[in-house]
Amino acid sequence: MLIFSLRRLNLFLFTIILLTLLSFSLSFLFPGNQLVNISGQVNATDEQLAIIGESYNQGGSLISQYFAYLSHILSGDMGLSMSSQTPIFNEILIHLPATIELTLVALIIAMAFGIPLGFIAAIKHRSKVDDTVLTISMLGYSIPVFWLGLLVILIFSIQLGWFPSSGQISLLFEIEHVTGLLLIDIMLSDDPFKWQAFQNALAHLVLPAVVVALAPATIFIRLARTAMMQVLESHYIKAASAKGLSFRQIIYRHAIRNAMVNVIRDVGLQFANLVTLAMVTEVIFSWPGIGRWLIESIYQRDFTAIQGGLLVLSSYIFIVHILTDFIYAGLNPIARGKKYGS
Amino acid sequence: MNLLDVRNLSIELLTNNKPILAVDKVSLTIKEGEVRGLVGESGSGKSLLAQAIMGVLDEKWHVDADRFHWRGNDLMRLSAEERKSIISNDVAMIFQEPMACLDPTATIGEQLEEAVDQQQFEGFFWKKRQQRKLEAINLLHKVGIKNHIQCLKSYPHQLTEALCQRVMIAMALAKKPLLLIADEPTAAMESTNQGQIFRLLASLNQLKNMSILLISHDLENVTHWTNTITVMYSGQFVEAGTTDQIFKQPFHPYTRALIDSSPTANIHIPTKSRLMTLPGSIPVLQHLPIGCRLGPRCPRAQRECVNSPKAKNHQGHQVSCHFSLKGSY
Ligand SMILES: Nc1ncnc2c1ncn2[C@@H]1O[C@H](COP(=O)(O)OP(=O)(O)OP(=O)(O)O)[C@@H](O)[C@H]1O
Ligand code: SF4
Numbered sequence: 137m138l139i140f141s142l143r144r145l146n147l148f149l150f151t152i153i154l155l156t157l158l159s160f161s162l163s164f165l166f167p168g169n170q171l172v173n174i175s176g177q178v179n180a181t182d183e184q185l186a187i188i189g190e191s192y193n194q195g196g197s198l199i200s201q202y203f204a205y206l207s208h209i210l211s212g213d214m215g216l217s218m219s220s221q222t223p224i225f226n227e228i229l230i231h232l233p234a235t236i237e238l239t240l241v242a243l244i245i246a247m248a249f250g251i252p253l254g255f256i257a258a259i260k261h262r263s264k265v266d267d268t269v270l271t272i273s274m275l276g277y278s279i280p281v282f283w284l285g286l287l288v289i290l291i292f293s294i295q296l297g298w299f300p301s302s303g304q305i306s307l308l309f310e311i312e313h314v315t316g317l318l319l320i321d322i323m324l325s326d327d328p329f330k331w332q333a334f335q336n337a338l339a340h341l342v343l344p345a346v347v348v349a350l351a352p353a354t355i356f357i358r359l360a361r362t363a364m365m366q367v368l369e370s371h372y373i374k375a376a377s378a379k380g381l382s383f384r385q386i387i388y389r390h391a392i393r394n395a396m397v398n399v400i401r402d403v404g405l406q407f408a409n410l411v412t413l414a415m416v417t418e419v420i421f422s423w424p425g426i427g428r429w430l431i432e433s434i435y436q437r438d439f440t441a442i443q444g445g446l447l448v449l450s451s452y453i454f455i456v457h458i459l460t461d462f463i464y465a466g467l468n469p470i471a472r473g474k475k476y477g478s
Numbered sequence: 479m480n481l482l483d484v485r486n487l488s489i490e491l492l493t494n495n496k497p498i499l500a501v502d503k504v505s506l507t508i509k510e511g512e513v514r515g516l517v518g519e520s521g522s523g524k525s526l527l528a529q530a531i532m533g534v535l536d537e538k539w540h541v542d543a544d545r546f547h548w549r550g551n552d553l554m555r556l557s558a559e560e561r562k563s564i565i566s567n568d569v570a571m572i573f574q575e576p577m578a579c580l581d582p583t584a585t586i587g588e589q590l591e592e593a594v595d596q597q598q599f600e601g602f603f604w605k606k607r608q609q610r611k612l613e614a615i616n617l618l619h620k621v622g623i624k625n626h627i628q629c630l631k632s633y634p635h636q637l638t639e640a641l642c643q644r645v646m647i648a649m650a651l652a653k654k655p656l657l658l659i660a661d662e663p664t665a666a667m668e669s670t671n672q673g674q675i676f677r678l679l680a681s682l683n684q685l686k687n688m689s690i691l692l693i694s695h696d697l698e699n700v701t702h703w704t705n706t707i708t709v710m711y712s713g714q715f716v717e718a719g720t721t722d723q724i725f726k727q728p729f730h731p732y733t734r735a736l737i738d739s740s741p742t743a744n745i746h747i748p749t750k751s752r753l754m755t756l757p758g759s760i761p762v763l764q765h766l767p768i769g770c771r772l773g774p775r776c777p778r779a780q781r782e783c784v785n786s787p788k789a790k791n792h793q794g795h796q797v798s799c800h801f802s803l804k805g806s807y
């Protein structure tokens with residue numbers, strides 16, 4: 137397990153270096169002055185720019201410039217937003233938690249529905265149930281997310297009025313910013329209307345989370361179905377059946393755990409896909425997340441914000457990826473052992 | 479009394495085209511307290527037959543038999559589930575690939591305890607748990623694993639293939655079965671350890687009157703331990719009889735060739751002379767010859783051999799061949 141953790145840590149550092157390198161090089165690739173791109177100081181005078189240039193090591197080699205950039209980032213300075221002149225770091229602190237909330241809830245929904253459905257389809261292989269689940273998964277996968285988003289708004293918030301169509305919480309509630317994750321902040325607050333606020337926040341979360349979750353859920357259905365079918369054909373299932381275990385016991389004691397191992401391994405990969413869907417969904421539902429903020433920055437050609445946003449978003453995806461890797465290792469003794477290579 | 483009496487059991491592999499008859503009307507009887515060898519080249523359907531008896535083949539396969547009696551009860555009249563529950567209560571099987579037959583995500587301890595019969599214990603559940611643990615350790619000692627603490631908490635991939643095989647044997651013995659089907663139980667072991675396992679099986683056979691179906695591709699390897707032998711070739715029944723009958727006077731050209739190709743059975747032949755073997759190799763499932771499947775390789779084949787021969791009984795010595803060697807002794 138130690139070797140496994142060290143390997144992951146290694147991979148993490150390497151990827152972070154690559155991501156910052158990419159983000160750093162973006163400041164050269166974007167049009168305009170590289171120093172302005174990287175610092176976001178659009179209104180600065182020449183003297184001010186010279187001082188900023190000093191802090192980014194402008195005179196030095198590219199490598200020393202990169203390290204200067206790195207130290208800026210590590211100290212929490214990602215420059216100013218070109219359009220609003222507020223520090224990017226603060227913007228990210230405000231917007232990232234909303235995205236974390238949305239994507240994690242969507243991931244949980246996708247897994248909670250997709251994986252059991254896939255297992256059931258595999259267990260009832262070649263039956264009506266299997267066909268139905270496969271058809272649903274095919275349909276769900278081929279619906280474009282923006283269309284689905286508009287459709288559910290039309291039906292569930294405009295026609296039926298069950299859920300609100302935009303935002304994260306009604307403006308009536310004032311929740312203190314502690315962790316940034318709204319649902320947790322509400323639980324932590326001592327507001328007398330805490331439960332109303334919680335319900336309101338949940339109601340806001342339902343539609344966007346479901347929209348984001350749909351396509352990944354269909355992928356989980358197929359992953360889980362394939363994994364379970366493979367497991368059910370394996371020799372150890374046959375041997376367990378020869379031991380006299382009933383089909384139910386075999387499924388619960390042996391098949392689910394082994395199939396889960398194979399599904400969890402791919403969750404990390406699907407998460408990048410899910411975050412992309414979340415970005416589009418945030419725009420549709422006016423969700424105050426980093427995806428919407430990033431897309432707005434792209435429209436406004438706010439290059440500093442784009443660099444910072446991409447860096448943070450990709451780091452987030454990667455961290456989740458590594459976390460799922462750890463869960464995978466926790467479930468799978470072979471991955472923990474020394475025979476594992478990657 | 480016959481413990482197991484299977485007549486004309488066929489196993490078909492269901493494919494998109496025509497089903498393939500992987501095992502073609504094989505009969506097998508096992509008496510109480512008997513050790514029967516089931517011998518045939520690799521690919522002759524021994525494992526399939528064993529799995530069909532256990533009822534663990536998946537829906538890719540279709541099993542059919544004229545007769546399937548277990549301790550005098552006709553199991554053909556029961557549903558597949560009822561049949562399986564009766565069989566798995568009394569019969570245990572040691573599978574061929576031990577490592578693949580252990581759940582990779584569960585420890586040996588969990589899997590072994592799962593196999594232990596619950597009903598023999600008494601008391602509250604924590605007492606039962608302790609008894610189960612003791613029983614698991616006991617079983618490991620029985621199959622010659624001394625370091626039980628290490629073994630119980632290991633995962634299958636941490637053990638060698640030979641150790642996994644011993645664990646599989648321990649699991650099979652956990653139920654105290656009336657019949658043990660041992661599919662190449664010593665394949666992954668060195669010869670000294672092989673002897674140890676065979677001696678264990680033989681003592682269980684004698685002390686507990688446990689019947690054994692010993693499956694092997696190597697005739698010579700099992701003859702020392704068996705009372706009777708059934709020979710299969712490419713999914714067809716070849717010959718069955720007592721070990722003596724099979725070994726001293728094989729009636730079937732295939733058995734003859736098997737014996738002639740084994741060095742110890744031919745002490746009388748001069749050293750360094752070529753061993754007699756059949757030309758060619760066993761056909762694959764996709765290209766099975768019609769009639770007697772040995773036909774293309776058989777030294778005695780004639781035109782009638784395109785029709786499958788029927789098994790003939792000569793005082794308990796059954797042979798399935800149009801031109802058996804019976805007359806030549
Ligand atoms: N799951 C499977 N799918 C397709 N064909 C199979 C499968 N399992 C076995 N077979 C085929 O069935 C035939 C009989 O296989 P079986 O495993 O019973 O042979 P065996 O006599 O046990 O051989 P061995 O000594 O190698 O174990 C072989 O031709 C094999 O290729
Ligand atoms: S039936 Fe014919 S082909 Fe088959 S073993 Fe006998 S002689 Fe050979």
Ligand SMILES: [Mg+2]
Nearest residue numbers: 524525574661
């Ligand atoms: Mg086999």
